[in-house]
Amino acid sequence: MTVETKPVAAVVTRISGPIVTASGMRDAQMYEMVQVGDAGLAGEVVRLQGDRATIQVYEDTTMMKPGAPIRRTGAPLSVWLGPGLVGNIYDGIQRPLPGIRARSGAWIRRGEKVDALDTSKRWLFHPRVKAGDTVSAGAVLGAVDETALVEHLIMIPPGVAGVVRSVAAEGEYTLLDSIAELDTPDGPRKLTLLQKWPVRQARPIRERIRITEPLITGQRIIDTFFPLGKGGTAAIPGGFGTGKTVTQHQLAKWSDADLIVYIGCGERGNEMTEVLREFPELKDPRSGRPLMERTILIANTSNMPVAAREVSIYTGITLAEYYRDQGRNVAVFADSTSRWAEALRELSARLEEMPAEEGFPATLPTRLAQFYERGGAVTTLSGERGSISIVGAVSPPGGDFSEPVTQHTRRFIRCFWALDSELANARHYPSIHWLRSYSEYVEDIAEWWGKRAADWGELRTEALKVLQREERLQQIVKLVGPDVLPDSQRLILFLAEILKNGFLTQSAFDEKDMYCSPERQMAILRMILTLYRRGSDLIQAGAPLVKLQQLPCIQQIVRAKSSFGNDELEAIGTLETEMNSELDALAKEYEGKGS
Numbered sequence: 110m111t112v113e114t115k116p117v118a119a120v121v122t123r124i125s126g127p128i129v130t131a132s133g134m135r136d137a138q139m140y141e142m143v144q145v146g147d148a149g150l151a152g153e154v155v156r157l158q159g160d161r162a163t164i165q166v167y168e169d170t171t172m173m174k175p176g177a178p179i180r181r182t183g184a185p186l187s188v189w190l191g192p193g194l195v196g197n198i199y200d201g202i203q204r205p206l207p208g209i210r211a212r213s214g215a216w217i218r219r220g221e222k223v224d225a226l227d228t229s230k231r232w233l234f235h236p237r238v239k240a241g242d243t244v245s246a247g248a249v250l251g252a253v254d255e256t257a258l259v260e261h262l263i264m265i266p267p268g269v270a271g272v273v274r275s276v277a278a279e280g281e282y283t284l285l286d287s288i289a290e291l292d293t294p295d296g297p298r299k300l301t302l303l304q305k306w307p308v309r310q311a312r313p314i315r316e317r318i319r320i321t322e323p324l325i326t327g328q329r330i331i332d333t334f335f336p337l338g339k340g341g342t343a344a345i346p347g348g349f350g351t352g353k354t355v356t357q358h359q360l361a362k363w364s365d366a367d368l369i370v371y372i373g374c375g376e377r378g379n380e381m382t383e384v385l386r387e388f389p390e391l392k393d394p395r396s397g398r399p400l401m402e403r404t405i406l407i408a409n410t411s412n413m414p415v416a417a418r419e420v421s422i423y424t425g426i427t428l429a430e431y432y433r434d435q436g437r438n439v440a441v442f443a444d445s446t447s448r449w450a451e452a453l454r455e456l457s458a459r460l461e462e463m464p465a466e467e468g469f470p471a472t473l474p475t476r477l478a479q480f481y482e483r484g485g486a487v488t489t490l491s492g493e494r495g496s497i498s499i500v501g502a503v504s505p506p507g508g509d510f511s512e513p514v515t516q517h518t519r520r521f522i523r524c525f526w527a528l529d530s531e532l533a534n535a536r537h538y539p540s541i542h543w544l545r546s547y548s549e550y551v552e553d554i555a556e557w558w559g560k561r562a563a564d565w566g567e568l569r570t571e572a573l574k575v576l577q578r579e580e581r582l583q584q585i586v587k588l589v590g591p592d593v594l595p596d597s598q599r600l601i602l603f604l605a606e607i608l609k610n611g612f613l614t615q616s617a618f619d620e621k622d623m624y625c626s627p628e629r630q631m632a633i634l635r636m637i638l639t640l641y642r643r644g645s646d647l648i649q650a651g652a653p654l655v656k657l658q659q660l661p662c663i664q665q666i667v668r669a670k671s672s673f674g675n676d677e678l679e680a681i682g683t684l685e686t687e688m689n690s691e692l693d694a695l696a697k698e699y700e701g702k703g704s
């Protein structure tokens with residue numbers, strides 16, 4: 110299907126990298142898509158003045174000359190929405206990378222036009238309405254089994270309502286076949302499996318609702334200490350090499366979302382290749398199916414044009430909204446929003462806009478807000494619950510969190526996972542710092558946890574207290590050494606060490622531990638904190654700390670996270686029983702000796 114263009118006498122007058130100025134554009138509209146030059150490079154109108162338009166071009170403008178023709182499309186940059194999105198890999202303007210490779214044999218050729226979805230493929234459609242039904246926007250016309258993990262609901266597009274005149278029988282249809290006809294106030298209207306939506310515009314919802322459920326990620330420090338709600342927003346700021354990408358990959362692999370949109374935005378090409386190679390081989394821990402059956406990848410690496418990077422964020426979030434509208438929980442990962450902000454900076458400089466902090470455009474905060482605001486838990490137009498959780502990596506230069514992108518992002522997210530270079534250097538992964546990170550979702554999701562582990566809130570508060578006290582004690586240790594501390598305080602240092610090694614660290618490469626179920630998280634934490642409470646009692650009773658440190662169970666407790674998988678909770682129970690009998694024996698020895 111080719112895009113229709115309007116023949117006009119518009120020509121390129123000036124070229125500055127990805128920014129092109131054109132004349133003869135009098136009737137053009139803001140954000141209208143155009144085709145630039147003989148090759149028909151994809152571009153978007155970003156400024157209009159009289160008959161002059163400024164266009165940002167999504168493809169490389171090398172060799173373009175003034176006088177090159179411009180064709181208008183009359184429509185804003187839109188994405189295709191329909192079956193076939195899941196499992197696909199797109200560039201920033203939704204050109205399918207595998208499709209393009211199949212045609213041009215290599216990477217994307219300039220001006221290459223490939224449909225975002227395969228229009229010849231037939232999908233088995235199960236109708237859910239009948240002639241005579243009154244339907245409105247968001248109502249489900251029928252369903253298509255898109256993958257084994259995703260049932261794709263075919264909805265009435267926003268802004269459309271009417272009475273079903275006819276609906277296709279169960280059978281196989283292409284994206285362009287008519288599957289229903291509606292009588293609308295504006296006359297009859299044919300509907301297909303395909304919809305389009307302009308990426309810069311949020312899709313409509315009925316209302317925003319409260320977040321009540323956590324997005325379970327299987328990462329202990331996140332789920333237990335700094336949880337993200339389904340529909341929540343989070344940032345992962347971290348200096349060079351601190352683990353932003355590995356953390357995002359972990360979340361994309363193991364989160365309990367129905368659908369994942371992963372936007373590789375301006376990162377190195379090899380990182381994206383890793384995703385492309387690794388994801389198709391990974392299995393969903395809940396269903397055992399390939400993870401790609403619930404994943405859409407958007408790849409816009411550092412060597413691709415900056416304008417396409419700018420728009421890739423909107424492309425990704427629009428795809429997410431479309432599945433949210435089907436009543437799904439979607440998670441969006443963007444790596445890295447700093448590279449995206451750099452694209453904004455470059456485009457803004459080329460547009461000769463007045464720069465604000467560190468050369469970023471003055472609109473940076475608004476742009477960040479607009480992105481994160483598209484997340485949230487909602488009631489969809491059809492009355493279902495749906496959500497979009499957004500996790501953005503931030504790469505502050507030099508790891509300095511006071512720079513503009515980190516600072517502004519902080520205003521629009523409610524969960525902050527601060528990666529720490531010192532922890533990363535010490536190979537403490539994930540290097541999320543327990544004292545500098547926070548989550549504002551703890552109260553929202555406490556009830557959810559309460560039903561599964563009544564002591565979740567208590568355990569997390571107690572563990573964080575131990576870690577806070579440890580930080581303070583470390584200051585003293587630095588000044589005078591650990592020997593002056595009484596055993597009751599050295600117990601804190603000892604326990605914090607167990608918490609760090611036995612709970613907070615979690616290797617992304619450990620088969621047994623890369624995903625830790627909520628139940629296993631609680632089983633391990635409960636055991637460690639029981640050790641803490643009973644240890645404190647023992648020390649009160651006069652037992653020296655060294656006795657506790659020498660208990661045979663200690664090493665096993667630290668190793669429990671990788672010794673026992675998610676289906677070996679009983680073994681953790683057995684270890685805890687062992688620990689308790691060792692503590693009992695110690696208690697007997699010191700019974701009555703307490704002060």
Ligand SMILES: Nc1ncnc2c1ncn2[C@@H]1O[C@H](COP(=O)(O)OP(=O)(O)OP(=O)(O)O)[C@@H](O)[C@H]1O
Pocket residue numbers: 347348349350351352353354355356504538539540615616617618
């Ligand atoms: N959870 C983890 N488990 C094990 N190793 C990890 C973990 N997180 C990070 N690492 C290690 O840290 C290295 C760097 O991580 P990563 O590439 O994610 O950093 P980054 O912050 O994305 O870097 P950049 O700034 O270059 O984008 C990884 O190659 C891996 O060895």
Ligand SMILES: [Mg+2]
Pocket residue numbers: 353354355376380
């Ligand atoms: Mg990275």
